[in-house]
Amino acid sequence: MDNSTTSSSSSSIVGLDIIPDPENNQVIIFRQNNIQHVVDIDEDELNIELGLDFN
Incomplete structure (x- = not known):
């Protein structure tokens, strides 16, 4: 019995x-x-504002 595993990864x-x-x-x-x-x-x-303000 073969217990080896193969894994592959891809980016998207x-x-x-x-x-x-x-x-x-x-x-x-x-x-x-x-x-x-x-x-x-x-x-x-590019203008990025961090944080959320619901007031």
Whole structure:
């Protein structure tokens, strides 16, 4: 009996849309697998704000 195992790994691009919903005090997350289109973003145009504020 052969007890050896083989494993393989592959990488994929997953797109996430994170939409705050302050009225219901929740965050909606849309996930899309197998993104075929990659968009280049200029670092100067990138504006990221961390944290959630529902007040």
